[in-house]
């Protein structure tokens with residue numbers, strides 16, 4: 001589904017991504033771990049062109065996204081993104097937050113978008129919150145709405161950038177449970193997280209990134225019980 005070759009990103013003189021190669025198969029759950037500042041967010045943002053890579057290739061469903069003339073809006077519809085901050089529209093209801101893009105961008109009929117939004121709210125466990133405003137919801141509930149909103153565009157891949165890092169500890173589990181459900185249903189996912197339990201249980205593959213390169217990758221079993229790279233070992237010693 002996604003084939004990334006020799007991806008580079010430089011900000012000024014700061015080379016943040018120093019040649020990333022990665023292949024993501026349909027249905028795969030890839031979890032990226034690594035210290036703060038290692039380039040994880042920049043990498044995810046490059047995938048849907050929120051940042052323009054300096055060099056390399058991102059081949060998504062057969063198209064190199066860095067080719068001239070690629071329709072970025074169409075691409076973004078196929079890649080859902082969930083951030084640490086939920087960024088819901090405060091003056092719109094939960095339902096409106098979810099239907100706005102399908103209606104405005106995809107030109108879906110109101111009734112269809114609404115029915116789909118209700119199905120997605122049920123999926124994330126918020127069936128009864130469709131008429132609520134974001135400010136009346138907990139952080140965990142808002143993040144689940146943000147996931148439903150991303151899913152409403154019917155993406156082929158979901159990118160998560162530390163989706164639980166801004167949450168109070170007691171709300172982390174409910175968001176991870178929704179993500180685990182998506183993974184079980186075959187969604188292709190790239191997840192940056194510090195939740196090592198999630199990585200261990202849900203990831204098909206774990207990638208350890210540091211200083212703008214992939215230092216090590218493998219199954220959760222390999223990475224967590226038998227890391228080979230000293231940097232991986234040292235990182236895991238700090239976080240586990």
Ligand code: ADP
Pocket residue numbers: 011014016034035036037038039040041042043
């Ligand atoms: P991580 O998500 O792993 O913590 P980031 O991708 O956010 O790391 O950041 C990696 C490096 O890139 C940091 O040194 C950061 O300061 C730099 N960086 C990220 N975004 C920008 C930007 N828009 N402009 C300049 N530097 C940036």
Ligand code: MG
Pocket residue numbers: 040041042161162
């Ligand atoms: Mg980050």
